[in-house]
Amino acid sequence: MTTTQFGKGCHLHLIDGSAFIFRAYHALPPLTRKSDGLPIGAVSGFCNMLQKYVEDNAGPDAPTHVAVIFDKGSHTFRNDLYDLYKANREAMPEDLRPQMPLTREATKAFNIACKELEGYEADDIIATLAVQAREAGGRVTIVSSDKDLMQLVGGGVEMLDAMKNKRIDRDGVIEKFGVGPERVVDVQALAGDSVDNVPGAPGIGVKTAALLINEYGDLETLLDRAEEIKQPKRRQTLIDKRDQIELSKKLVQLDEETPLDFTLDDLEVKDPEPDTLLSFLAEMEFRTLTKRIADKLGAEAPVIADAPAPADEPEAEAIPFDASKYECVRYAAALQKWIDQTYERGWVAVDTETTGLNEMIANLVGISLCVEPGEACYIPLTHRESATDDLFGSDALAEGQMPLDEALNLLKPMLEDPSILKIGQNMKYDAKIFRRYGVDVAPIDDTMLMSYAMHGGEHGHGMDTLSERYLSHTPIPIKPLLGSGKSAITFDKVPIDEATAYAAEDADITLRLWKLFKPQLHQVQVTTVYETLERPLVPVLAEMEMHGIKVDRDVLSRMSNAFAQKMAGLEAEIHELAGENFNVGSPAQLGEILFEKMGLEGGKKGKTGKYSTGADILEDLATEHELPRRVLDWRQLSKLKSTYTDALQTHINPDTGRVHTSYSITGANTGRLASTDPNLQNIPVRTEEGRRIREAFIAEPGNVLVSLDYSQIELRILAHIADIPTLKQAFADGLDIHAMTASEMFDVPLDEMTPDIRRQAKAINFGVIYGISGFGLARNLRIPRADAQGFIDRYFERFPGIRRYMDDTIAFAKENGYVQTLFGRKIHTPEINAKGPHAGFSRRAAINAPIQGTAADVIRRAMVRMPEAINGLSAKMLLQVHDELLFEVAEDSVEQVIGVARDIMEGAADPAVKLDIKLVADAGQGANWAEAH
DNA sequence: GACATCACG
DNA sequence: GACGTACGTGATGTCC
Structure with missing residues (x-):
């Protein structure tokens, strides 16, 4: 390798290592090394970003020199100037600290110079090197989006936002600060920085600061001539706070003369040593990255000791679907053979056929089992003489079926055996059916939930979709069997031979999907999500749904009557006002009346060319x-x-007298x-009127309804994920978060x-x-x-971490095609790179999903632990x-239940995720839901 | 079955 | 630089 003196024609890249680490840490779920549990999420992200950087910068404009610069030590000369500098920074998360030395090791493993200096921030080293390189006549690219570095731009120095792949030159700086790079510190000195706790001039933001600097030339002139400023408040601030502003400038001014013990020539780009790099990556157990880089380097990937056994190649093609091979089980001996086969393997795919979609009402018609692809059976149990055979609609049992009790007695031990895994597609449905026949199915796997964990956001998770997508097989449709409309029949009227082909195939498909999905869960790293957030919810929800909630039919009925009367009166008045009778419930007719007959303002809107008559439009017209x-x-x-008042009555189950909803886990x-x-x-x-409907939701005598709800959970999670010190502090202090935001944004004291x-x-x-x-x-x-845009700008100014979160999240989604919750749930965003609206x-x-999704994960965890x-x-x-969460509780247990449930809910993130904010659940109780809420 | 509307977090 | 726009759901009634 030839050593050249750094100078003209050289191109130095300076990478802000701390920014990489910060982004990597917050963008990824808390991964740990499999062999020993060492946290390595940030190291993993860091290595991926380094690798991406290397790949992105291999072209003709490749750097000749490069270094990754880190912060070292928490005390710098700035703390001596101002002891509150960066004082509102959170302490480093526990699981990040041990990763810091590993990021240095990673940098060295990539054979990239790794530099840090005790008592100095990375920014100062970057500044010093950038100035040296510029003076030597070379070019510099600072790989960072940190605005504090923007003062260095110009004269051959540019910045590169690696996430957005966006270069920031002089114009970019002017766009951001309203002034050129040489005046950036002046603007920052005035505007201050809530992230670094640089005080600046109170009440002056970037916009105002730029205005002032541009008018007076520079900060010193501005401060000297502050008396000339017209706005009294602004003038007084600049005069009174002169010391504070000058201090702020010293804080934001980068030190371009840090004492370095190396020279630019030491930073020359070197190719990585395959052995060193690959063994480091293998030691970290980064399987995908190790392989990718090994491929790139043309080297052999080292074997990672703990690698999962290679998955059996699915041979879906090898075994074609063949409905004629499915067995119809009509006798105990035949059924016993299938049960024996199940015990030989330890697992079986199960599917039930019933008379309807409502598990609380539908009756069991038959059961299908599958033990190997293509080997499936159907056990018809309560099929009736089919309609075509019996014109008089007899409901006699069809011949050739086992008695229901006999079949269930044989199957029950197996279905409840803890050593036999029961595999289903939407097992909650089948488990509820079985529960009504006295069988508690466990343990279970569910292919629908597996698909949801791996492919949430990509497509639906119904069996037809999954079969077509992953098995290239279109299942036998149910429509031709049942018919549609008035002539539709229930499954018990389907001839047994047709039913066998359909039902056994469903179990066959389910088993094939399971064989395909099971190893993939691990590869996509959603095993934990599936095992802690999806699967355990099945029995919990089944229990809740089957228990139902008591609803007072009379209360609803009276309300319906009252509503009907009022509506009739209103309808008459509306017709009177319109001068003609029309259907008030028809938006089309209402639009005609309002906008044509009465000639009001408000044009066509909908795609269908009809007038829009939504509540907001009517609200405006109502004035x-x-x-x-x-x-x-x-x-x-x-x-x-x-x-509500009409429809809910029809949902009261005649057997239980209660209302049983159904929760969709993958909806x-x-x-x-x-x-x-x-x-x-x-x-x-x-x-108020609507809330009275909740009075119809009641507890049984001797019980009360208890409600616990998370207070501001999504905002709390936002404060944690986006790492907003002010918001976190406000939650810690138990402040009114909206009032706090208002105070912060509009400079209005809380009182x-x-x-x-x-x-x-x-x-x-x-x-x-x-x-x-x-x-x-x-x-x-x-x-x-x-005005709204002004509010938003101001919000981002006050809470810069929010902007950063949004940018990072979108960048992550664009790169990976999904975003993640704190618990590792992946939400795919297939449209993120689409063009147009x-x-x-x-x-x-994509911005909302990690927040809403993390909150959803939290309450799921609480629910799983609650029973x-x-x-x-x-x-x-x-x-x-x-x-x-709403509970029905015996009167004398209320306080105890509230205490226990609150503990579970408030601690639901533990121990998987250590939140910087506390979760708070408020409780209420009463005879009905209106009182409890 | 598409669309508009409106109920909730 | 224009384009449309708050996120996530389900149920109901019209109208074709």
Whole structure:
């Protein structure tokens, strides 16, 4: 290798190592080394980023010299200047600390110069090297997006944001700070920095600072001529706080003369030594990366000791689907053979056929089993004489079936045997059916949940989808068997031979999917997610759903009648006001009346060319006209009546007298549950009239309903994930978080807070969780868009970590095609790289998913632990409403249950994730849900 | 069955 | 630089 003197034609890359580590740590779930549990998530991310950097910078513009620069020690000369410098920084997370030396080792393993200096920040070393290189006539690229480094840009020095692959030159700096690089420190001195706790001038942000600097030339001139400033408050601040501003400048000014014990020539680019690099990666047990880099280097990947055994190659093609091979089991001896086969293997795929989709009502018709691909059977149990054979609709049992009791007696020991794994597709359904026949199926695996853990966000997880996608096989459709509409029959009327082909195939498909998915779970690193957040929920939800909640039919019925009366009155008034009779429930007809007959403002909107008559539009019109208000009132009543007071009555189970919802584990992409038939997660609460519906949800005599809900869980999680010291502190102090935000943003002291300012801050807080946009906030707050954008800008100024979180999250999604929760749940974002308006949706969803998803994981963990915790307390968990759990509790156990449940909920993240904020659950109780909530 | 609307977190 | 836009759900009634 030739050694050249650093000079003209040379190109130095300076990588901000701490930024890499920080990003890697927060972008990845807490991975540990498999062999000994050493935390290595950040090291893993760091190595991936280094590798990506190397690959991205191999072209003609490749650097000649490169170094990764780290911070060393927590005390620097800046702390001597100002003891509060970076004082609001959180302590380094426990699981990150041991990874710090490993990142240095990693850098050296890549054969990249690794530099740090006690008592100096990485930024100072970078500054010194950049200046040296510039003076020697070379080019410099600083690989970082840290704005503190922007003062170095210019004269051959550029910055590169590695995540966004965006270069920042002089113009980029001007765009960010409103001034050139040479004046950046002046602007920073005035604006201050809440992240580093640089005080600056109170009330002056970047925008104002740039304005002032541009007007007066530089900071010193500005301060000398501060008396000339017109705005009295600003003038006084600059005069009073001169010392503080000058101190701030010293804090943000980088030291370009750090005493280095090496020269630029020592930083010459060197190729990695394959042995050194690969053995380091292998030692860390990074399987994928080791292999990838070995391929790149043309070397052999070292064997990683603990590597999982190579998965059996799935031979789906080798065994074609053949319905004619499925056995119809009609006798005990034949069934026993299948059970024996199950015991030989230790697992079996199981599927039930029933008379309907509602597990609380449907009856068992038959059971299918599968032990090997292609080897499946169907056990018909309660098929009736088929309709075509018996025109008179007899419901006599068809011939050639085992008695139900006999079959269940044979199967029950196997289905309950802890050594036999029962595999299903949506096992909650089958488990509930079996439970009603006295069989507790356990343990289980569920291919639907496996797919959800691995492919959440990519596609649905129904059997048809999975079979087509992963087995290239289209299952026998159920439609031709059952028919549709009025002539539809239930499965017990399907002829047994047809039923055998259909039902056995389902078990066959399930088993094949399981064989395919099981090893993949590990490869995709979602085994823990599947085993702690998905699978254990099945028995918990099954129990909740089967227990149901008591609903007072009379209360609902009376409300329905009252609503009907009021609606009739409103309808008459509406017709009167409109001057004609029309269907108030038809948005199309209402649009005609409002916008054509009455000639009101508000144009066409929908894709279908119809007038839009949503609540917000009518709300605006209601200030001028009576009719829209009446329609709004009518609609509210109509909604309450049709969706709740009427519909809920039909969901009261005649046997139990209770309402049994069904939770979909895979329904929501983020990890939330979805509730259907009926949806008990959207029972009204926001309006007084609606909330009264909750009075119909009651406890049995001697019991009360107890509700515990997480307080601000998503904002707390945001504060943790985005690492916002101010927000975390506010939660620690138990402050009103929206008022705190308002105070911080609008410079209003907490004791002068008005409800309106707080309301605006609250909307912004929620907006942030949803991936805020100026337009959306403007519409929500009904304020001009520019004002909303101003709020958002200000928010990002006050909480710069939020912006960083959003940028990092989107960058991660674009690179990986998914985002992750703190617990490792992957939410795929297949549209994230799409062009056009779709991209906006996708970006906001990506920003929201880790927050909403982490909250969903937290309550899932609480639910999984809850049954054991409240065991013996005569309490039942009934419902989950995203951040709330509702229990039915014996009166004398209430306080005890609240204590236990609260502990479980507040500690639900432990020990997997150490949150910087505490989780808080508020409790309520009462005779009905309205009182308990 | 698509669409609009509106209930919840 | 324009484009549309808050995130995640389910149930209902119209209308084709």
